[in-house]
Amino acid sequence: MKNLSELISECKQYAFDLDFSRAKNWKEEKEGRVLVGYMPIYFPREIIHAAGAMPVGIFGGGDNKQIIKGDAYYQSYICHIPRSILEIALDKQMDHIDGFIFPSICDVIRNLSGIFKQQKIGKFVKYMDFPQNFLPAIGGVFYQQEMEHVLKYIKEINGKEVTTEDLNHSIKLYNKNRELIELIYNIRQDFPWRLSIEEVYSIVRAGTVIPVEEHNAILEQICIHIKEEIGTPQDKIKVVISGAFCEQPSLGLIRAVEEAGCYVIDDDYMLGSRMILGDIDATTNKPLESIALSYINQSQYSSSIYDVHNPKENRLAKIVKDRGANGVIFASASFCDPSLLDAPIFQNAFDKMGIRYIAFQYSENINQYKVIKEQVGTFSDSIKLWEDEPILT
Amino acid sequence: MSKKAQKEKSMILQKEMIEGLFNDLANSKELGKKVCYTFIPGNLSELIQTFDMLPVYPEINALQNAMRKKSRAYIREAEKNAHSEDVCTYVKCDVGMMMKGNIGPTGQQLPEPDVLLLSYTGCFTFMKWFETLKREYPNAKVIMVHTPYQENGEITPEMLQYMTKQFKEEVIPQMEEVSGVKYDEDKLKRILALSAEAEDLITKIFETTKHKPSPIDAYFAGVYYIGPINIGFRGTQKAIDYYKELYKEIQIRIKNGQGPITPEGEMKEEKYRLVVEGPPNWTSFREFWKIFYDMGAVIVASSYTKVGGVYDYGWRHDPERPLEALAEYCMNCYTNMNIPQRIELLKKCIVDYDADGYITNSIKSCNSFSAGQLGMMREIEDSLEIPVGFIESDLVDPRYFSYSNIKNRLESYFQMLEQRKKMETETV
Numbered sequence: 001m002k003n004l005s006e007l008i009s010e011c012k013q014y015a016f017d018l019d020f021s022r023a024k025n026w027k028e029e030k031e032g033r034v035l036v037g038y039m040p041i042y043f044p045r046e047i048i049h050a051a052g053a054m055p056v057g058i059f060g061g062g063d064n065k066q067i068i069k070g071d072a073y074y075q076s077y078i079c080h081i082p083r084s085i086l087e088i089a090l091d092k093q094m095d096h097i098d099g100f101i102f103p104s105i106c107d108v109i110r111n112l113s114g115i116f117k118q119q120k121i122g123k124f125v126k127y128m129d130f131p132q133n134f135l136p137a138i139g140g141v142f143y144q145q146e147m148e149h150v151l152k153y154i155k156e157i158n159g160k161e162v163t164t165e166d167l168n169h170s171i172k173l174y175n176k177n178r179e180l181i182e183l184i185y186n187i188r189q190d191f192p193w194r195l196s197i198e199e200v201y202s203i204v205r206a207g208t209v210i211p212v213e214e215h216n217a218i219l220e221q222i223c224i225h226i227k228e229e230i231g232t233p234q235d236k237i238k239v240v241i242s243g244a245f246c247e248q249p250s251l252g253l254i255r256a257v258e259e260a261g262c263y264v265i266d267d268d269y270m271l272g273s274r275m276i277l278g279d280i281d282a283t284t285n286k287p288l289e290s291i292a293l294s295y296i297n298q299s300q301y302s303s304s305i306y307d308v309h310n311p312k313e314n315r316l317a318k319i320v321k322d323r324g325a326n327g328v329i330f331a332s333a334s335f336c337d338p339s340l341l342d343a344p345i346f347q348n349a350f351d352k353m354g355i356r357y358i359a360f361q362y363s364e365n366i367n368q369y370k371v372i373k374e375q376v377g378t379f380s381d382s383i384k385l386w387e388d389e390p391i392l393t
Numbered sequence: 394m395s396k397k398a399q400k401e402k403s404m405i406l407q408k409e410m411i412e413g414l415f416n417d418l419a420n421s422k423e424l425g426k427k428v429c430y431t432f433i434p435g436n437l438s439e440l441i442q443t444f445d446m447l448p449v450y451p452e453i454n455a456l457q458n459a460m461r462k463k464s465r466a467y468i469r470e471a472e473k474n475a476h477s478e479d480v481c482t483y484v485k486c487d488v489g490m491m492m493k494g495n496i497g498p499t500g501q502q503l504p505e506p507d508v509l510l511l512s513y514t515g516c517f518t519f520m521k522w523f524e525t526l527k528r529e530y531p532n533a534k535v536i537m538v539h540t541p542y543q544e545n546g547e548i549t550p551e552m553l554q555y556m557t558k559q560f561k562e563e564v565i566p567q568m569e570e571v572s573g574v575k576y577d578e579d580k581l582k583r584i585l586a587l588s589a590e591a592e593d594l595i596t597k598i599f600e601t602t603k604h605k606p607s608p609i610d611a612y613f614a615g616v617y618y619i620g621p622i623n624i625g626f627r628g629t630q631k632a633i634d635y636y637k638e639l640y641k642e643i644q645i646r647i648k649n650g651q652g653p654i655t656p657e658g659e660m661k662e663e664k665y666r667l668v669v670e671g672p673p674n675w676t677s678f679r680e681f682w683k684i685f686y687d688m689g690a691v692i693v694a695s696s697y698t699k700v701g702g703v704y705d706y707g708w709r710h711d712p713e714r715p716l717e718a719l720a721e722y723c724m725n726c727y728t729n730m731n732i733p734q735r736i737e738l739l740k741k742c743i744v745d746y747d748a749d750g751y752i753t754n755s756i757k758s759c760n761s762f763s764a765g766q767l768g769m770m771r772e773i774e775d776s777l778e779i780p781v782g783f784i785e786s787d788l789v790d791p792r793y794f795s796y797s798n799i800k801n802r803l804e805s806y807f808q809m810l811e812q813r814k815k816m817e818t819e820t821v
Contacts, residue, residue: 073767075785077479077757082764106517110542111765114732118768127544127731132513132520132537133559139539142555306513306520308527308535335479337760341521344475345528361477 004225007218008199011206016251018065018088022210023056024096034158036150037094038101039085039109040246041304042275043128044291047147049212050162050170051154056097057208057272060084063250063367073115079335080363081247082112089121098157099124101150103272105246105304106338124153132306134296136289143292167287173212175279180219181207182274184226185266189323192238192263193231195222198255204270205248234263237326237383240319241267243342245303247333247364256369257329261380265323268300275300303338312342313349320355326383327356329376334361356383401654403639407620410631412499414624418447419501427572430506430526430533433701435514435540435723439584439628439710440564444572448625449503451522455486457498459675459789467493468790481518482758482790484525491529506533508571510564514540515700515728516761536567540723546734548724556720578715584628585712591622594636596704601643602693602746606663608646610653612692613682616673623701655686664689665810668742670735670769671754671762672697674786677794681786684800688807694742696735696762699727705738728761736769743777750810752782752803757793780813782806 002010014022020035027033034053038045045055061067061084069090070083088094100122102113113127128146131139151162181204188195195203203222207215241257245268258264277298281290299305301312320328330346332339343359350357358379360372421428429446431437433453441448458464467489468482474492476485490496497503509530511523527535538559541552565576598618602611609615618639626632646652652660656679667685669692674681685692699705703725710718727735743751753770755763767783774781784802787793 072771073765075755075757075763075767078760078764104517104542107760108764110517110544111732111760113544114735115765115768117731117733118736118772127542129541129544131555132539133555133563135562138555138558138562141558142541142551145551145555303521304517306511306537306539307524308537311528332477337480337518338521340477340480341484341518341525343477344471345525347475348528 001221001224004222004230007222007225008202011218012202014210015202015205016062016064017209018061019093020056020097020209023054026054026211027096032158034099034154035097036099036101036154037097037122039103039105039112040272041103041105041302042272043101043103044147044295045212046167046170046174046280046291047151047162047288048154049173050166051151052158052160053098053154054211055208057205058085058088058094058100059205059208059248060364061088062248063252063365065365067365077335078108079247079333080365081333082108082115084364085112086115089116089119094121098122099126099153101126101128103128104130106336108337109246123157126150126153130295130305134309136293136296140289140292140296143295144288147288147291164285164287168282168284171280171282171287171290173216175282176216177207177212177219178274178276179279180216180223183223184219187223187226189265191226191229191231192236192265193233194226194229196255197258197264197267198251201251201254201269204273207273208270235384236261236263237380238263238265238324240265240316240323240325240328241269241331242316242328242346243303243330243332243336243339244269244362245271245339247336249331249362250364250367252367253362253369253372256373257376260373260376262329262376265325266319271300271302275302303342313346316346317350317353317355326387327358327379329379330357330359332359332361334363401642403635403642404617406635406638407617410621410626410635411624414447415497415499415501418449418497418504421447421504427507428504429508429510431510431512432514432516432519433623434516434726434728435512435538436623436625436701437510437512437538437719437723438625439581439588440568440719441510441625442584442628443577443581444568444574446508446568446572449506450624451487452483453624454490454498454503455483455789456675458486458490459791460678461498462676463498464676464789465791480758481522482788484518484522486789487522488525506530508568509533509535511535511537512540512723513538514723514726515542518761534567534571536564538564538723540729543724543730543734546731548721552724553717553720556723557716560716560719581715582712585710585715585718587630587633588628589709589712591627591632591636592702592704592709594633594640595619595622598636598640598643599694599698601647602691604647605747606650606652607666607691607693608643608651608653610655610660610686610692611698612669612673612695613655613678613685614653615692615695615698619698619701653686653691655682657683657686660686660689660691662689663691665750665807666691666693666746666748667750667752668693668739668746668748669695669697669752669754670739670766672700672756672759672788673754674794675789676787676791677796680796681794681799684803688803690807693746693748696727696739699738701726703727703730703738705741732765732769736772739769739773740777743773743779748779749814750780750782750806752784752806755783755785757785757787758790759788780806780809
């Protein structure tokens with residue numbers, strides 16, 4: 001078994017490799033293998049795996065990619081992620097990826113799918129329209145049809161007919177993956193010093209660009225390590241991060257929040273990898289229906305899913321309570337419509353509920369964190385010093 | 394700017410229709426009518442009429458407030474309540490108006506919604522908007538209609554089936570419940586037949602810009618022309634009467650060789666014919682328009698006038714397939730078309746209407762329109778070898794309308810067009 005620092009270092013290498021080298025190697029290892037890129041937030045990776053392909057998470061260029069061409073396609077008041085994804089594509093760093101999936105998140109990612117089509121990037125480009133109708137016979141059926149379209153595209157490349165057994169096997173692997181990630185979060189809830197949020201983030205993000213079997217093996221080893229008493233507790237408050245589900249903050253920013261005095265014990269950074277809560281039924285003869293039902297009945301709240309019947313503010317409040325967090329940090333990418341439009345809903349509700357919060361905006365490529373660190377530090381101090389004081393609203 | 398605008402009969406007709414609607418809304422309780430808030434793209438006017446409801450269009454209120462210089466205060470009010478500077482200003486204007494007592498643009502109190510009909514078509518922000526409104530109006534029923542995006546440039550049978558199932562099993566039963574009116578398909582069919590007639594007329598009206606000089610401006614005046622068909626009158630005889638009158642007036646203009654009517658009278662000389670992509674700025678609408686007509690530029694086609702429906706390819710509401718027609722209508726709205734489809738439609742406009750140039754008015758707070766516009770512009774420029782121009786403004790936030798900046802850019806653009814015309818003449 002590798003030691004913890006080796007595992008973390010390996011994950012960091014995978015997670016921030018904008019050439020997607022592990023995926024490329026995997027493809028070259030055997031003829032006929034297919035790579036399918038997917039954008040945030042969530043995509044049922046199980047179906048790509050079942051089709052003999054590998055899903056590759058594309059989460060932008062972060063602070064490691066200089067943007068030149070991408071800026072020519074996007075105005076200054078549009079978020080940063082589409083320009084960095086386009087830059088990576090136009091720099092041919094994704095040439096080994098066969099097809100691209102754009103899950104329905106917002107108008108920017110939706111229209112980026114059109115730019116990929118216009119630029120003829122990849123063998124197929126699919127905008128995945130997740131249903132906003134949550135009746136199994138209506139939205140559930142439509143969702144299955146959307147998944148069938150994706151399987152058809154992959155079949156056109158590798159000729160593989162996906163069986164029920166293939167799908168159930170893949171569902172099991174991803175169930176295991178989510179279970180192990182959740183175990184890490186559960187351990188950190190009580191012992192956040194055993195693994196920093198920067199390390200957790202790198203570990204989870206690595207899983208989006210390597211085969212799930214390899215990621216599960218890494219996660220199992222990490223879980224063994226962090227079940228042991230390691231690290232030293234520090235005097236920090238516990239917070240939940242919300243709103244950073246698409247364009248990702250740079251690793252430096254993720255680190256800065258914890259350095260400023262907050263243990264981040266839950267977050268939505270890599271929401272897609274944790275979107276489905278609990279297992280998807282891997283025992284039926286209708287696995288696509290199982291996946292659709294899991295989306296309808298077991299999804300985490302998301303700014304991109306219509307929520308009127310299950311309000312997101314109540315769901316986030318429950319996470320705060322269940323995790324024993326002292327407050328929430330709303331971190332939104334600049335110009336991110338879904339996150340920023342949710343902010344008043346959350347903040348008005350939390351004012352009434354007495355949940356403490358702060359909010360800041362970031363861009364994936366910022367690497368100066370002084371102001372944010374001061375803001376987070378003040379938030380932490382205010383809770384440590386006056387946690388028993390009622391909130392004045 | 395102070396000159397009194399010329400008014401034709403069709404303008405007066407339209408004004409009466411809109412005033413009538415706002416009067417009815419102000420008296421909805423007395424009239425015993427339920428109130429349905431909904432959006433322009435994918436608006437289900439015919440269904441709302443079938444259930445005898447009255448429509449409220451929040452984005453129309455926002456733009457009318459902007460034209461009446463009220464939007465700035467409303468936006469400020471919303472921003473004081475955690476709404477970001479960087480999101481849709483229609484939403485903030487609407488939320489601010491609500492926080493200030495929900496007094497509509499005509500000065501009358503708007504009724505609270507009985508239904509929030511979330512015709513979620515071509516714009517993600519619509520969904521967030523009604524999530525926000527639902528929290529302000531907890532007694533209103535939210536009815537979601539998810540319109541699938543034409544991601545592959547087509548409407549598939551699955552998409553159609555998904556929408557019609559939503560109508561049958563979710564939308565119609567809930568509208569029956571709220572309105573107390575039983576669904577009457579024959580009534581819907583009769584309304585749809587009137588819709589198709591209005592759609593034929595508006596198509597003919599926008600096609601008149603093929604004439605030289607163009608008798609109308611398809612953007613600045615076009616936004617008024619699309620009013621009746623988009624804000625609840627599609628499917629009524631009133632809309633047909635309005636469009637017949639308008640068409641008659643335009644025919645007279647064509648016969649007389651006249652150009653478009655502007656707020657300062659008839660445009661005397663048509664120097665440039667343009668196609669415009671993107672919504673207009675509403676806070677300085679007249680100043681914005683004036684830059685164009687002062688330079689002799691007429692807009693012969695615009696994408697914005699297609700947000701409430703694309704009729705260019707011959708599609709019409711089919712009364713014989715009522716629910717399918719409603720579904721197709723929603724899916725065919727401009728912002729529900731993918732980027733290559735939008736490019737093709739704009740190219741068709743440029744060719745069909747013999748445009749000299751193409752301009753993008755990129756709106757800061759409307760990602761549905763703006764994201765991808767630079768790529769679209771580049772492809773249109775490359776494939777048609779047409780001069781393209783790019784300006785930036787916003788929908789209803791006056792902080793983002795920079796008159797000098799826009800004027801400078803447009804003047805440079807028109808100089809380029811002039812130069813190009815000279816060179817073409819010399820070559821000939």
